[in-house]
Amino acid sequence: MDVALAAALGGPRGANPLVGAVVLSPGGEQLAVGYHRGAGTAHAEADAILEARRQGVDLAGTTMVVTLEPCNHVGRTGPCAQAIIEAGISKVIYAVDDPHDPAAGGARTLQAAGVDVESGLAADQALNLNREWFDAVATKRPFVTLHIAQTLDSRIAAVDGTSQWISSPESLADNHGLRGLIDAILVGTGTVLIDDPRLTARASDGSLAERQPLRAVMGLRDVPEDAAVRGTDGLFVHLKTRDPAEALSQLFHQGVRHVMVEGGSSILSTFLAAGLVDELIVYLAPTLLGSGTPALNDLGITTLADAQHWAWDEAGGGAVQNLGNDLRLHLRSMRSAATTPAASTTKNSIPRSEAAEYVTGGH
Amino acid sequence: MDVALAAALGGPRGANPLVGAVVLSPGGEQLAVGYHRGAGTAHAEADAILEARRQGVDLAGTTMVVTLEPCNHVGRTGPCAQAIIEAGISKVIYAVDDPHDPAAGGARTLQAAGVDVESGLAADQALNLNREWFDAVATKRPFVTLHIAQTLDSRIAAVDGTSQWISSPESLADNHGLRGLIDAILVGTGTVLIDDPRLTARASDGSLAERQPLRAVMGLRDVPEDAAVRGTDGLFVHLKTRDPAEALSQLFHQGVRHVMVEGGSSILSTFLAAGLVDELIVYLAPTLLGSGTPALNDLGITTLADAQHWAWDEAGGGAVQNLGNDLRLHLRSMRSAATTPAASTTKNSIPRSEAAEYVTGGH
Numbered sequence: 001m002d003v004a005l006a007a008a009l010g011g012p013r014g015a016n017p018l019v020g021a022v023v024l025s026p027g028g029e030q031l032a033v034g035y036h037r038g039a040g041t042a043h044a045e046a047d048a049i050l051e052a053r054r055q056g057v058d059l060a061g062t063t064m065v066v067t068l069e070p071c072n073h074v075g076r077t078g079p080c081a082q083a084i085i086e087a088g089i090s091k092v093i094y095a096v097d098d099p100h101d102p103a104a105g106g107a108r109t110l111q112a113a114g115v116d117v118e119s120g121l122a123a124d125q126a127l128n129l130n131r132e133w134f135d136a137v138a139t140k141r142p143f144v145t146l147h148i149a150q151t152l153d154s155r156i157a158a159v160d161g162t163s164q165w166i167s168s169p170e171s172l173a174d175n176h177g178l179r180g181l182i183d184a185i186l187v188g189t190g191t192v193l194i195d196d197p198r199l200t201a202r203a204s205d206g207s208l209a210e211r212q213p214l215r216a217v218m219g220l221r222d223v224p225e226d227a228a229v230r231g232t233d234g235l236f237v238h239l240k241t242r243d244p245a246e247a248l249s250q251l252f253h254q255g256v257r258h259v260m261v262e263g264g265s266s267i268l269s270t271f272l273a274a275g276l277v278d279e280l281i282v283y284l285a286p287t288l289l290g291s292g293t294p295a296l297n298d299l300g301i302t303t304l305a306d307a308q309h310w311a312w313d314e315a316g317g318g319a320v321q322n323l324g325n326d327l328r329l330h331l332r333s334m335r336s337a338a339t340t341p342a343a344s345t346t347k348n349s350i351p352r353s354e355a356a357e358y359v360t361g362g363h
Numbered sequence: 364m365d366v367a368l369a370a371a372l373g374g375p376r377g378a379n380p381l382v383g384a385v386v387l388s389p390g391g392e393q394l395a396v397g398y399h400r401g402a403g404t405a406h407a408e409a410d411a412i413l414e415a416r417r418q419g420v421d422l423a424g425t426t427m428v429v430t431l432e433p434c435n436h437v438g439r440t441g442p443c444a445q446a447i448i449e450a451g452i453s454k455v456i457y458a459v460d461d462p463h464d465p466a467a468g469g470a471r472t473l474q475a476a477g478v479d480v481e482s483g484l485a486a487d488q489a490l491n492l493n494r495e496w497f498d499a500v501a502t503k504r505p506f507v508t509l510h511i512a513q514t515l516d517s518r519i520a521a522v523d524g525t526s527q528w529i530s531s532p533e534s535l536a537d538n539h540g541l542r543g544l545i546d547a548i549l550v551g552t553g554t555v556l557i558d559d560p561r562l563t564a565r566a567s568d569g570s571l572a573e574r575q576p577l578r579a580v581m582g583l584r585d586v587p588e589d590a591a592v593r594g595t596d597g598l599f600v601h602l603k604t605r606d607p608a609e610a611l612s613q614l615f616h617q618g619v620r621h622v623m624v625e626g627g628s629s630i631l632s633t634f635l636a637a638g639l640v641d642e643l644i645v646y647l648a649p650t651l652l653g654s655g656t657p658a659l660n661d662l663g664i665t666t667l668a669d670a671q672h673w674a675w676d677e678a679g680g681g682a683v684q685n686l687g688n689d690l691r692l693h694l695r696s697m698r699s700a701a702t703t704p705a706a707s708t709t710k711n712s713i714p715r716s717e718a719a720e721y722v723t724g725g726h
Contacts, residue, residue, distance in 0.1 A: 151670065152517070152643075152673070152692070152694075153517045153657065153658055153659045154515070154516045154517035154518075154657075157667070158664065158665060158666045158667045158669075158670070159664070159666070160665050160666045162667035162668070164667070166667065166670075269653055272651060272653070273653070280515075282515060286672065286673040286674065286675060286694055287671060287673065288635060288659060288662060288664075288670065288671040288673070289662065289664050289667070289670050289671075290632055290636070290660065290661050290662030290663070290664055290671075291659075291660070291661050291662070291665075292664075294517075294657070295516055296516045296653045296654075297653065297654070298653050298654050299652065299653030299654070300653070301521065301522070301651075301653050302521060302523050302654075303522070303523045303525050304521045304526065304527070304529065304652070305525070306521075307514065307521070307529075307650040307651065307652050308650060308652075308653075309649065309650050310515070310649040310651070311649065312649060312688075320683060320690065325675075329515070329690075331515075331649055
C-alpha cells in the first residue's frame with residue numbers, strides 16, 4: 001500500500017482523487033504500478049492493468065492493492081470493478097471506500113463476481129492523501145485551486161495597475177496547462193473591469209486548447225457586453241454573488257467539480273478567509289515592487305497565532321518547481337476535514353507549536 | 364577554470380569573494396580542488412594545497428588554476444602567493460586581478476619567485492561570480508546582505524505586531540548561524556523600540572556563539588538606555604542617520620566588511636531603493652496573514668517595467684533550500700556593476716524582456 005500511496009502522488013489534485021494501484025503476483029512480487037493522471041484519463045486500476053499487459057504479465061490470480069475503492073460507474077472511463085473482474089485478478093485490497101454516490105458499490109460488484117476483497121489497510125494515510133477531495137465531495141462543492149502570480153514581496157500589480165507579466169513565460173504556460181484541465185476558472189468583476197482577460201486555455205502560440213474551462217465571473221457589478229471573458233462559445237457565466245460558498249454551490253450545480261480561482265485580491269482573500277481553498281499554486285517571480293496591489297488584502301487575521309498554515313504538496317510535480325526564472329509553489333490546505341466521514345481518523349493539527357520551543361527567545 | 368568556478372560556489376557570499384582553485388599535474392590531470400569557505404577560513408589556494416597533500420600528491424611542477432589572483436597579504440590566514448611558492452607549484456593561471464589594495468601584488472610576488480603566471484582566463488565569468496563583492500570593494504563599503512523572514516504573502520508581522528515566530532526553528536537557527544559569520548547586524552530604531560531584540564548570534568540552546576557581530580542601530584530616534592541591543596560587551600553602535608550610504612560608510616570605517624540588514628520594513632526598503640543590497644536571503648514560511656506589516660513598503664517603483672529583478676544564487680548552499688517547514692530563498696543583485704573596474708566585460712542586462720514574447724497576450 002505504501003507503493004500505491006506514493007504512486008498516487010504522481011497525479012494532479014482536482015475533480016478526481018489521487019489514486020495509486022499496485023499489482024502483486026500470488027507470491028507477493030510487485031508486477032506493475034499505476035496511478036490516476038487526472039480527470040478524463042485512465043483510473044489507477046486501469047493504468048496498472050495496462051502497465052502489466054505492456055509487460056506481458058498474466059493477471060490471472062494476481063492481487064491488486066489500491067488506495068481507493070474501485071469505481072463501479074461508467075464515466076468518461078469504464079468502471080474499474082469490471083476491468084478488474086475481466087482481467088482475472090483474484091483479490092483486491094483497498095484502503096478507503098469511495099464516498100462518491102454514483103461510483104460507490106465497486107466492492108460489492110467485485111465480491112459478487114467472486115473476487116476476494118479486503119478494505120481498511122492504511123486507511124488513515126489514504127484519507128489524508130485526499131483530505132480536501134473527500135471534503136469537497138462530502139459538502140457537494142467543487143474542489144478549489146487558488147492561483148496567485150506574485151513578486152517576492154507578494155504584489156500582483158504595480159501602483160499603476162500594470163501586471164503583465166509578473167510571471168515568467170514558463171509560469172504562464174503552466175497556468176494555461178492547468179486551465180485546460182479544470183472545469184471552471186473564476187475571477188471577480190473587478191479583474192474583468194480592470195484587465196479584461198479572456199480566461200481561455202491557450203498554447204504558447206496563442207491557439208486555443210481543445211478543452212476549455214467554463215469562465216465564471218463573480219460579483220454584483222455588471223460584466224460589460226463587450227468583455228473578452230464573454231467569448232462566443234457559451235462557456236461564460238456571471239455569478240451574481242459576493243459569497244464564495246454561494247458561488248461554489250452555483251458552479252457545482254452546473255457540473256463543475258474543479259474550479260481555479262485566479263483573482264483579484266478581494267476574491268482570493270474571500271475564498272481563503274472562508275476556508276474554501278483546497279490547493280494553492282503560487283508563481284513566485286524573483287522581483288520586488290515594494291508597493292502596488294498585494295496578492296491578499298484581508299483574511300480577518302489580527303495576530304500571528306491565528307495565521308493560516310499550509311502544507312507543502314508533493315503531488316502533481318512537487319511542492320517547489322522551477323519554471324523559468326520563477327518558483328512554482330504548491331501547497332494544500334491544513335484546515336479541519338471535520339466534514340469528511342472519517343475525520344476522526346485523520347490528522348489535521350497544525351504542527352507549528354514547536355516554533356515556540358526555540359529556546360533562545362527574543363530576536 | 365570551469366571546475367574552479369563551480370567549486371567557488373561552495374562558499375558563502377560576504378566580506379570575502381567566492382574563490383575556487385584546482386591543482387593540475389604537468390600532464391593536465393586534475394589533482395585537487397579547493398574553495399574558500401568564508402572569512403577567517405583558508406583561502407581557496409591553501410585549501411587546494413591542503414587537499415593535495417591529504418592525498419599525498421607531490422606539488423612540485425604542478426599548475427594551479429584559480430578564479431582570483433592569489434593574495435599577497437597576511438590577514439587572518441597566510442598569504443597564498445607564499446604558500447604556492449613554498450609548495451613548489453611552477454605555474455599559476457588566474458582569472459582576474461585582486462582589486463583589494465592590501466592583497467594585490469600576488470602575481471608579482473609569484474613571478475619574482477620564478478613561478479610562471481598567466482591571467483585573464485574566463486575573466487568575465489570570474490568577475491560575474493563576485494560582481495557584488497567587486498562593487499563593494501571598489502566603492503569602499505561593506506558587502507550587504509538583506510534578511511527577510513516572511514509569510515507567503517510577504518508579511519513580517521501581524522496587525523497586532525506579533526512576529527515571533529513567523530519562521531521555523533530551522534530558519535531561526537540558520538539566521539543565527541549567519542550572524543556568527545558576519546561583521547555587523549543592522550536594524551532600525553523602530554525595530555528596537557517595538558521588538559527590543561538582542562541581535563546576538565546564539566546556538567539553539569540559547570548560548571552565545573564565540574564570534575559576535577557588531578550590533579548597529581540606524582535612525583535618528585534615541586536607543587533606550589535599557590535596550591537589549593546595547594548589551595554589555597561594547598559591540599553596539601548607534602548610527603544617527605537615515606541615509607543607508609552614510610550608515611554603510613560609518614560601518615566601513617569601523618572595519619565592517621559584511622553587514623546583514625534585518626529590518627524593519629523601512630530600513631529594508633531604504634537599502635533596496637538605494638540599490639545598496641548585494642544579497643537577499645528570504646525565509647518563506649508556508650503561512651498567510653492577509654494583513655499586518657508588509658516586508659517592504661516603498662521602493663519608489665510605480666510600474667511593473669521598473670520592478671527590481673533578482674538572480675537566484677546557487678552559492679553557499681543553493682538558491683532554494685528547505686529549512687524545516689520554510690523555504691530559504693537566496694538571491695543576488697542584478698543591478699549594474701558599473702563601478703567595478705571591468706564592468707564593460709560583465710553582463711548585467713535583465714533577461715526578462717522575453718516575458719513580452721509570450722505571444723498569447725491578455726490573461
